[in-house]
Amino acid sequence: MNSKIPEIKLSEEQTGKWGMVIDQDICTGCQACVAACAMENNLSFVGEVDAGYGRSMHWIRIERFWEGEYPEVKMTPGQPMMCQQCGSAPCEPVCPAFATVHSQAEQLNLQVYNRCVGTRYCANNCPYQVRSFNWRDYVRPEPLPNQLNPDVTVRRMGVMEKCTFCIQRIHKAEDKAKSEGRELTDGEFTTACAQACPANAITFGRIDQPESLVSQLIRKHGHGVKHLEELGTLPSVTYFKGG
Amino acid sequence: MSENFSRRDFLKLAGLGAATTAVLTGCGPASRFVRREPYMQMPEYTYNGLSTYYATTCRECAAGCGLVVRTMQGRAIKTEGNTNHPLNLGKTCARGQATLQGLYNPDRVTDPIQKARGTALGRESGNLLDWDAAIQVAADALGKHKPEEIAFLLGLAPDHLDDLVRELAEATGINPPLRFGALSMFEARATLSRAAENLFGKSGIPYFDIGGAQVVFSFGANFLETWLSPVSYTRGFAQMREALSKRRGTFVQFEPRLSSTGAKADEWIPIRPGTEALVALTIGRLAFELIGGALPRAFSDVDPMQAAAKSGVKLETLQRLAALFAGSPHSLAIPGGPALGLKNGLSVAEAVLALNAIPNNFGKPGGVFFSAPAPGQMESSRAASTREMRDFITKLADGDIKVLFIHGVNPVFELPAEMGFKDALQNVEQVISFATFPDETALEADFILPDHHGLESWGYQQVGTGTAQSVLSGAQPVVSPFYNTRATVDVLLAAAKLAGGAFAQALPYVDEVAFVQHRIAPLMRESGGPFSAPEIGAFSAYFQQHGGWWKKGTDLLPPNPADVLNRDLDQTESEFVGEGExxxxxxxxxxxxxxxxxxxxxxxxxxxxxxxxxxxxxxxxxxxxxxxxxxxxxxxxxxxxxxxxxxxxxxxxxxxxxxxxxxxxxxxxxxxxxxxxxxxxxxxxxxxxxxxxxxxxxxxxxxxxxxxxxxxxxxxxxxxxxxxxxxxxxxx
Structure with a gap:
């Protein structure tokens, strides 16, 4: 193997750097996070027909399922689902163009848009189904492009995209801390979804620091769940189940 | 920004640079806005790559959440919640997030226009006006009609425009403005207010302290969706559920169709429509039987067996729920949503509110209060009920109103078609709309004099409910107006001046900002605010910078619980109209x-x-x-x-x-x-x-x-x- 490509460690203890904690008991499914993500990350809207084909560009979606039948029917607690920023991500090894790679510095799954050639192998291999593909150049009529966030690349047809944990915000906060000659403190910034959530169901922070808010919440709650953990993906998002 | 150099002062200076524009348009207000400049002439405080943030108020619904909008080089990039605003504490709903898609919507009304009624908006279907001509139109409409022939129909939000038109009405005798919105119809605000009046002897929208409650029974209230103040009530819900600090609260929803609020409930009771009041009173009776003591008059008449049969809820279930409700000192019952939109909606509201007498939570944490009155909020200024709208439409149809001004509401779409608003407009000589978008009502107008989008506007909004504090939410433009639009307040001020007489005397303000300053000036003498300033210029700058003014501490009013249960409450089932199955x-x-x-x-x-x-x-x-x-x-x-x-x-x-x-x-x-x-x-x-x-x-x-x-x-x-x-x- 080329020695320049770092080998991915597959160990049970490996934790990422950034992580998220989601309390499903208080998630109301209100879609504020979905809208906030779309506005922050320049997500295209695709229109009714393409949305019906499952081509909508949501980086985060709220899953809900039904249990039982009327009148004993229950909706399962809202489950915000976004890229789990796996420590050992199934999407990464299948990309022939190295467009989806692991960031050693941030411990995140990167998507390098200008490397992506649109094979969609990564989406096929993602057990969480959180990658969305630009099937077209989706139109934003003037003057809608005025609201585009200059910190985030606008993607074009044929490119895969997904949740980045708002990496532009991570970098901005890190740059600021660095220029002020200090360490980044927990809670100094957060992702767009966590910032908007009216119920405060989403918390973002450093899971590798035991004193951070996310780590405290995981300890306090005691029985957090990581989705499809049995696949060995080492996800960075911990869910507290409702009820 | 430095503390002794206010944003307003800055804008005054910036205005000098824009003097040419000001002369050409003959208006001061244009100078109040930060202009989009080419990179070569960048205003000196704007750096490439750095964002500026402005606090303002969300106008997507009437709740009045505080926003902080991130802008870059004169463009609004992202809306965030204002973390200091007592209503939403930094949070927003999906509609607040998407407000930029209204600002930069490709289908806004771009210029003042005179058009034929009922035609779609397009350059070929109408005459574009310049603003001088447009203001002349408004001035003629005011000056050439009798005051009683002039009416204003405004949106649901109690904002500075509402206050201005109210002032105008008091001084000149034109019809006082009607405020209406589809949300007030679906929330049945008039019903909530009347129920409070009947039970507590005082009208007003109740505030429910969900965050402090241990058991919440909601009869149709969709408080996690659009109801009254969804962001703050969602926060309350999260606090109620917060299991780490205390016992997790229990939430039961009674409604025939599981709403997205009901989906978060621990138990959903698919009650037969029309039996809401009966079920509430039955739970009241069963709860009192558990507690012991004399049965109060309000609950004494119901027959639990019969109620179970009629409502489709088993007697054991009712007994279990009654025990749950009676078992906590922090139980809370909330009426709302479709349950109040029944023919006996008032009875439902009264019966459900009366349940709160079991733990007697009135005025206590986790209980029922009257909403904190916002600074300057007047008793008379409440949204119109749908029946008042019907009466108003009758007036329109009878030709009693010759000029109708419409702002912030789309009655052709929002009101039932059966009410005939569109047809009634045929008997109104002149309809002037201030719509930002070419909505159904704007298309029925003779003139559209487009207002700025909310994010381009000065102003304030009274926060009617949703927080314990008394809040006046402040609004300022976060970007300069994108199109050739003008603030409706400025249009009315200019028109009143042109109309002369009582109109000119009624509104002696230079422009919109002067009016806003006039209205917030009394707050300078109030104590307990987040800032203070010796003169109005600085005070007003702080007001915009903070995103409004609010008092520390709670201003919730406790309802008078003395007579709540000492009355007969109506338990009869609601009647339904129509023959369908x-x-x-x-x-x-x-x-x-x-x-x-x-x-x-x-x-x-x-x-x-x-x-x-x-x-x-x-x-x-x-x-x-x-x-x-x-x-x-x-x-x-x-x-x-x-x-x-x-x-x-x-x-x-x-x-x-x-x-x-x-x-x-x-x-x-x-x-x-x-x-x-x-x-x-x-x-x-x-x-x-x-x-x-x-x-x-x-x-x-x-x-x-x-x-x-x-x-x-x-x-x-x-x-x-x-x-x-x-x-x-x-x-x-």
Whole structure:
């Protein structure tokens, strides 16, 4: 193997750097996070027909399922689902163009848009189904492009995209801390979804620091769940189940 | 920004640079805005790559949450919540997030225009006016009619425009402004207020301290969706559920169709529509029997056995729920939503509010209060009930009103078609709209004098409910106006000056900012605010910088509980209008609400319960559909006594078999490319029946459902294979 490509460690203890904690008991499914993500990350809207084909560009979606039948029917607690920023991500090894790679510095799954050639192998291999593909150049009529966030690349047809944990915000906060000659403190910034959530169901922070808010919440709650953990993906998002 | 150099001062200086523009347009206010400059002439405080942030108020609904908008080089990039604002504490809902898609919407009204009524907006269908001519039109409308022939119809938000028109009305004798919105109709605000008046001897919207409650019984209140102040009530819900610091609160929802609020409940009671008051009183009686002591008059007449039979809720369930409610000192009962839109809606509101007397939570943490009055809030300034709107339309139809000004509301779409608003306009000589978007009502106007978008406007808004503090939320432009629009307050000030006489004397303000300063000036003498300043210029700058003014500490008022239970409460079931076999539950779309349909990203948000995007659907119980040989996405015609609506069926597992439901928010015929020609408007089904408080009995109908031979695919987020295996072709 080329020695320049770092080998991915597959160990049970490996934790990422950034992580998220989601309390499903208080998630109301209100879609504020979905809208906030779309506005922050320049997500295209695709229109009714393409949305019906499952081509909508949501980086985060709220899953809900039904249990039982009327009148004993229950909706399962809202489950915000976004890229789990796996420590050992199934999407990464299948990309022939190295467009989806692991960031050693941030411990995140990167998507390098200008490397992506649109094979969609990564989406096929993602057990969480959180990658969305630009099937077209989706139109934003003037003057809608005025609201585009200059910190985030606008993607074009044929490119895969997904949740980045708002990496532009991570970098901005890190740059600021660095220029002020200090360490980044927990809670100094957060992702767009966590910032908007009216119920405060989403918390973002450093899971590798035991004193951070996310780590405290995981300890306090005691029985957090990581989705499809049995696949060995080492996800960075911990869910507290409702009820 | 330095503390002794205010934003306003800066803008004054910036205005000197824009003097040419000011002379050409003959207006001061243009100089108040930060202009978009080419890179070569960048204003000195704007650096490439750095954002500036402005605090303002969200105008997507009438709640009045505080926003901080991130801007870059004169463009608004992202809305965030204002973390200091007591109402939303830094949080926003989906509509608040998408407000930029209104600001930069491709279908805004760009210029003042004179047009033929009923025609679509286009350069060929009308004459573009310049603002001088447009203001002359408004001035003539004011000056050349008798005061009693002039009326204003405003949106639901109690804002500075409402205050200005109220001042104008008091001084000149024109009709006082009517405030209305579809949300006030669906929330039945007049009913809530009247119920409070009957029980506590004082009218007003109650505030429910959900965050402090241990047991919450909600009768139809959709407080996690659009109800009154959804962001703050969602925070309350999260606090109630917060299991780490205390015992996790229990939440029970009583409603015939599981709403997205009900989906968060620990228990859903699919109560038979019309028996809400009966069930509430029965729970009251059973709870009192458990506690012991004399049965109060309010609960003494109900027969639990009969109530169980009528409501379809088992007696054991009622007893268990009564024990749950009686078992906590922090139980809370909330009336709202479609339960108040019944013909006996007032009885429902009274019965449910009376339940709160069991733990006697009135004025206590986790209980019922009167909302904190906002600074400057007047008792008389409340939203019109739907019956008052009908009376107003009668006046229009009779030709009593010669000039109608409309701002911030779209009655042609929002009111039931049966009410005949559009036809009544034929008897109004002149209709002047201030619409930002070419909505259905604007198209029926003779003139559109477009107001700025909310994010381009100065102003304030009284926060009517949702927080314990007394809040006046401040608004300032976060970007310069994108189009040739003008603030409605400025238009009215200029028009009143031109009209002369009493009008000119009534409004002696230089411009909108001067008026806002005049209104907030009394706050300088109030103590307990977040800032203080010796003179109005600085005070006003702080007001904009903080995003408003609020008092520290609670201003909630405790209701007087003395006579709540010492009265007869009505337990009779609601009557339903129409011959159909289904109860109809219309509900406000949680993502679109009444005015979100023109924002593409709101259209593409999945509905929280059905996950449908971009369209209208009819919810039907799968068992019922099976009996009627109706499948998913079959188009059905719903017929009420007032009209017909067509929409595809969504098999919804959590609705009573005798009930169907349909969301409100789509079905526009205009209102921009993303809204027009999409879905159906259930308001077309509403007959003119009112509850005892004058709110529309929109949920008091029985309708028929007829299957057509057409199918219409619904775009949805959930997998089509997911729910009943339809995608696999396994449907029976």
């Amino acid at each position: 289904f109860f109809l539950v219309p509900f406000v779309s949680p993502t679109l609400a009444e005015a979100g349909a023109n924002k593409p990203w709101l259209q593409e948000l999945p509905d929280p319960t059905t996950t449908v995007m971009w369209n209208t659907w009819v919810e039907m119980n799968p068992a019922t559909a099976h009996d009627l040989h109706i499948e998913n996405e079959d188009v059905v015609v719903i017929t009420s006594e007032a009209g017909e609506v067509e929409a595809p069926v969504y098999l919804y597992p959590a609705i009573r078999p005798d009930t169907i439901a349909i969301p409100f928010g789509q079905g526009h015929s205009s209102y921009g490319r993303y809204a027009a020609g999409r879905g159906a408007n259930p308001a077309d089904l509403f007959g003119l029946h009112f509850n005892q408080a004058g709110d529309l009995a929109f949920a008091g109908m029985k309708v028929t459902v007829r299957k057509t031979d057409r199918k219409q695919a619904l775009s949805r987020m959930e997998s089509l294979m997911g729910v009943y295996g339809e995608g696999l072709g396994q449907e029976k």
